[in-house]
Amino acid sequence: MTNPAVEAHRRYVSVGKLCPELLREPVFRAWERSHVSGASARRLKAVVLEANETERLLSAEEPLIRAAKPYMRALSQAAGEDHHYAAMLGDSRAVVLDVVGHEQNARGPEGVPVPGSLLAESVSGANGIGSPLAEGGYVEIIGPEHFVEGFHLFTCQGIPLRDPDGAVVGVICVSGRRPQMVQRLREILVCAARGMEVELLRSRIEEDVKRVVATGELDEALLEKLRQDLVQSQAAARLEVELAAKSLGRSRPVEYATKLLSLAQRSMDSFQRQGALWRDLVSRARGASCVIDLDARLAVLAELLKTEAATSGITIEIEQADEGISVLADPQKLSRDLFRAFLFAFDAAQGGGLVRARARRGADEQAEVRFTAEPSSSGPPAVFLVKLPVSSSAPRVGS
Amino acid sequence: MMCKLLIVDDEADFRFLLSAEFADLGWDIDEAVDGLQALEKLARERFDAVILDYRMPRLSGAEVCQKLREAGNDVPVVLVTAATGVEQIAVSAGATTFLGKPFSFDELCRIVSNVARPCQPAPS
Numbered sequence: 001m002t003n004p005a006v007e008a009h010r011r012y013v014s015v016g017k018l019c020p021e022l023l024r025e026p027v028f029r030a031w032e033r034s035h036v037s038g039a040s041a042r043r044l045k046a047v048v049l050e051a052n053e054t055e056r057l058l059s060a061e062e063p064l065i066r067a068a069k070p071y072m073r074a075l076s077q078a079a080g081e082d083h084h085y086a087a088m089l090g091d092s093r094a095v096v097l098d099v100v101g102h103e104q105n106a107r108g109p110e111g112v113p114v115p116g117s118l119l120a121e122s123v124s125g126a127n128g129i130g131s132p133l134a135e136g137g138y139v140e141i142i143g144p145e146h147f148v149e150g151f152h153l154f155t156c157q158g159i160p161l162r163d164p165d166g167a168v169v170g171v172i173c174v175s176g177r178r179p180q181m182v183q184r185l186r187e188i189l190v191c192a193a194r195g196m197e198v199e200l201l202r203s204r205i206e207e208d209v210k211r212v213v214a215t216g217e218l219d220e221a222l223l224e225k226l227r228q229d230l231v232q233s234q235a236a237a238r239l240e241v242e243l244a245a246k247s248l249g250r251s252r253p254v255e256y257a258t259k260l261l262s263l264a265q266r267s268m269d270s271f272q273r274q275g276a277l278w279r280d281l282v283s284r285a286r287g288a289s290c291v292i293d294l295d296a297r298l299a300v301l302a303e304l305l306k307t308e309a310a311t312s313g314i315t316i317e318i319e320q321a322d323e324g325i326s327v328l329a330d331p332q333k334l335s336r337d338l339f340r341a342f343l344f345a346f347d348a349a350q351g352g353g354l355v356r357a358r359a360r361r362g363a364d365e366q367a368e369v370r371f372t373a374e375p376s377s378s379g380p381p382a383v384f385l386v387k388l389p390v391s392s393s394a395p396r397v398g399s
Numbered sequence: 400m401m402c403k404l405l406i407v408d409d410e411a412d413f414r415f416l417l418s419a420e421f422a423d424l425g426w427d428i429d430e431a432v433d434g435l436q437a438l439e440k441l442a443r444e445r446f447d448a449v450i451l452d453y454r455m456p457r458l459s460g461a462e463v464c465q466k467l468r469e470a471g472n473d474v475p476v477v478l479v480t481a482a483t484g485v486e487q488i489a490v491s492a493g494a495t496t497f498l499g500k501p502f503s504f505d506e507l508c509r510i511v512s513n514v515a516r517p518c519q520p521a522p523s
Binding site for chain 2: 231260311
């Protein structure tokens with residue numbers, strides 16, 4: 001029985017007819033876009049930029065290429081001994097930036113498109129680089145579901161990449177000369193994409209830290225230690241994705257890879273929580289006030305400071321309020337005020353002591369966070385208070 | 400006799416990852432949750448290499464290295480760290496080499512194999 005996509009392509013090429021009944025819905029949408037924008041279904045090879053344009057582009061996108069590289073290596077290993085797999089990185093306009101994989105597939109005469117190839121749907125039709133960008137999410141294009149004939153040998157799975165502000169900055173795709181999609185590759189691709197986004201966030205944080213260190217606003221030594229803690233989460237995530245990919249490539253039990261990917265997600269969650277807080281701490285901009293859950297904010301700050309506390313021999317306890325307390329505050333200023341209070345409390349605990357933080361409702365629509373520092377040696381505890389206006393009715397939008 | 404590797408890190412997930420992968424490569428693995436436990440184990444048994452995290456509670460990786468060398472233990476040590484500019488500290492503390500985070504497992508594996516005492520990992 002003929003593959004429906006093969007029949008769909010035959011009908012389109014012969015009479016220009018699009019057949020939604022023969023294509024999966026996301027593929028049909030991609031074909032429609034390709035048709036409307038004038039892509040040629042008979043094309044056999046990708047269009048490639050001039051060499052000097054490609055070079056200029058690669059130079060401009062060097063941070064993205066660098067952030068993606070470790071994960072692309074991992075992805076290309078996930079296919080194991082199947083040498084026809086390659087990982088491809090594209091920019092936000094679907095121009096290929098990098099290809100990592102077996103030589104035959106990455107650079108052979110029948111290999112995947114090379115750096116500088118234009119894979120936007122308007123040029124190359126539905127494919128694993130252009131279509132995820134057009135759809136704004138994960139897309140798989142299997143063999144003859146590719147709009148252009150030249151890509152029919154490949155099965156591609158792609159997902160967009162976003163920067164810390166949510167803007168699409170590129171796309172990552174795994175391509176192989178197989179007639180079907182590989183589910184396990186989808187899971188690792190999604191995780192790898194997130195890992196790349198974490199790398200981009202780390203670069204942004206490092207720039208922020210350098211700027212703050214230069215102003216002298218926060219203690220440089222402490223900032224360095226906190227930076228190391230962030231890198232720890234990111235390093236764990238990268239290793240977990242790499243090892244999950246290797247385990248799939250070696251056909252180890254899927255449960256092991258699944259566990260590693262779950263660990264990677266957790267590491268990345270931790271990194272992104274702390275990373276968001278970091279950016280609040282080092283930002284000099286005044287943000288708009290919004291509703292913030294105090295307990296949740298304290299918990300993330302404690303997480304950020306946990307290694308610093310441990311190396312100082314200090315225990316942090318966050319005492320949960322009896323009822324949730326939300327405050328209306330500038331998130332950046334609030335984070336900085338609470339962070340400074342933690343640091344004062346650490347100093348007062350004098351190594352080996354206990355720091356408690358507790359949010360509570362005060363009088364007159366005020367909330368306060370009470371920091372108590374109990375030194376391990378004898379001596380009275382020190383108390384620090386941070387007062388804030390309580391939010392009475394606005395819905396909770398962030399922690 | 401199998402090659403014996405000690406993995407020292409206060410992060411359980413990190414120890415789990417490295418232990419599983421190196422065991423798969425034929426190493427006999429032991430773990431320590433901090434510097435003090437590492438020193439106890441290194442005093443009791445012979446290891447062919449140590450992977451040691453730099454930043455740990457109670458005793459840092461550099462301090463562990465120093466104490467090892469003061470006790471006359473010349474076990475090869477790979478110090479892993481997220482800190483920048485730590486090469487000088489690692490060398491003066493007596494680490495055999497160091498590796499910056501984030502790193503790939505392949506890099507770590509290559510470095511450990513290069514510095515370990517001559518031994519033969521069991522076939523995996």
